[in-house]
Amino acid sequence: MSAPVVVVGAGMAGLACARRLAQAGLAPMVLDKGRGIGGRMATRRVTLADGGALQFDHGAQYVTAREPGFAALLDELAGATGLWQNGSGRQRWVGRPGMSGLPRAMAARLEVRQSVQVTGLHPDGRGWRLETDAGTVLASAVVLTVPAPQAAALLGTDHRLAGALAAVHYAPCLTLMAAFPGNLQRPFLSQASDSHPLAWIAQDSSKPGRPQGPTAWVAQASPEWSAAHLEEPPEALAGRLLPLLADRLGLDPAQALFAAAHRWRYARVAAPLGQPFLSDGTLWLGGDWCLGARVEAAWQSGSAIAEDLLARGLGG
Ligand SMILES: Cc1cc2nc3c(=O)[nH]c(=O)nc-3n(C[C@H](O)[C@H](O)[C@H](O)COP(=O)(O)OP(=O)(O)OC[C@H]3O[C@@H](n4cnc5c(N)ncnc54)[C@H](O)[C@@H]3O)c2cc1C
Structure with missing residues (x-):
């Protein structure tokens, strides 16, 4: 398998990045080890013995929309969002029919391969070779949007971006x-x-x-x-x-x-990086750990990576 740009992680950061790249005419491939889309925007469905249906948002509870770009996304995907009166006196945006509804709507026109875990990441010519449990994937550019400790494990301690990752705590x-x-x-x-x-x-x-x-x-x-x-x-x-x-x-x-x-x-x-992403020119690292513990911060990070990648003319 090969793709010009491989995005690892189908959470908010990875999907924000891949969606922007796709809108610019690129064809990113998104890989995620999970069975569902959305990462920590997660919804669990349960059927009781009597046939009753239960549903739980066991990750993110709601999203804030302080950034105009993120607010515009919620407007655009209005069918997958709703306002929740949660008793605090403030209305909160949530996904519909569950929190995972929003990332699922974002992924609708993207190539997302689920249940594919990236186990290794190696420089290969001018690009990257990803080892996964579904085979090898070659890419000119890689965007890693997994939690910082998991990114550090894939990168190895010798990589020049590893030090910055070590400062991030969850x-x-x-x-x-x-x-x-x-x-x-x-x-x-x-x-x-x-x-x-x-x-x-x-x-x-x-x-x-x-x-x-x-x-x-x-x-x-x-x-x-x-x-x-x-x-x-x-x-x-x-x-x-x-x-x-x-x-x-x-x-x-x-x-x-x-x-x-x-x-x-x-x-x-608990201790974010303080900037929207890390990059060495062919590898980008991002996620909520860059700017803060919020879905919207993950969106900001993924969006900023896409703009940087496009500005450098990569992925075509
Ligand atoms: C319990 C809880 C409550 C929260 N409440 C809120 C809230 O109310 N409001 C709010 O704004 N935020 C909340 N958050 C935080 C919010 O969920 C996150 O900030 C945001 O969803 C992170 O998005 P992300 O894309 O950076 O990471 P993730 O959503 O974690 O996505 C990373 C993805 O990478 C995949 N992955 C990891 N390793 C690999 C690998 N090796 N190969 C392939 N795929 C891999 C994972 O499966 C995952 O899908 C909460 C989080 C939790 C856990």
């Missing part, structure tokens, strides 16, 4: 997805706390376009709690987190119809 996040019968109390739509092990709780089924019936809740453990319990198996984590959530809701954990936990090892950037 906080983990353990997330609980739980559902209770719809006729039980729902004391709030969302709640943030900086003193409780659960730093954020959202009534996910109150977002627009979500399945109705049971109430779907997402609860995110604080960075401290997440770090302390990071290596525990997901089943044990669900067992720990469910009573914490039930307590905040005034419910009995035994009433839960479903509970599962998800581990985000690289959830939120």
Whole structure:
């Protein structure tokens, strides 16, 4: 396989980059190890034994749109977005039918190969050779939009950009997805706390376009709690987190119809790079770790990489 430009990562950064390149007439190939599109803009769907449908945004909860370009994207893809009244007094943009709906809409006309993990990255002539679990891919230019520690592992310690990557740090996040019968109390739509092990709780089924019936809740453990319990198996984590959530809701954990936990090892950037990307002229490194822990920051990074690549006349 070969492509002029290979983008690794079908999260917001990679898709923003690939979409801009495609709009400029290039044909980037996007590779992602995941089965779904969107990276940390993730939506889990579950069917209960009685046929009931559940859906959880277990990664990003909503997006901000401070940049005019990102606001324009949300307008353009209006069918894949919606406004959520989350009880904070502010409206929040969310993806529809789940958070992954927005990246999926962005990927609609792109060549995205899912379930392809890049395992090695080697200079090859004037370009790059990517080793993947689906074979070798040759590219003139490579855009890596994976979390900084994963980019560092692919690059190796000798690469001249490796030092800058080492300065980037992430906080983990353990997330609980739980559902209770719809006729039980729902004391709030969302709640943030900086003193409780659960730093954020959202009534996910109150977002627009979500399945109705049971109430779907997402609860995110604080960075401290997440770090302390990071290596525990997901089943044990669900067992720990469910009573914490039930307590905040005034419910009995035994009433839960479903509970599962998800581990985000690289959830939120705690120490970003401070510039939109790194590059050596044929390799670009980007993602939310460049500018901050937000979907919009990932979009800014991916978009800036595309502009730089186009300005250098690469990828044609
Ligand atoms: C629990 C949680 C809650 C959050 N809440 C919010 C929020 O409310 N609002 C907000 O704006 N932001 C939030 N964020 C942050 C937001 O999700 C991220 O900033 C953003 O989605 C990052 O996009 P990205 O493209 O940089 O990275 P990612 O979305 O992580 O995309 C990277 C992609 O690279 C792929 N990949 C990695 N390694 C390889 C490999 N070797 N080969 C192939 N593919 C690979 C991964 O599968 C992934 O799809 C939250 C994050 C988490 C985890």
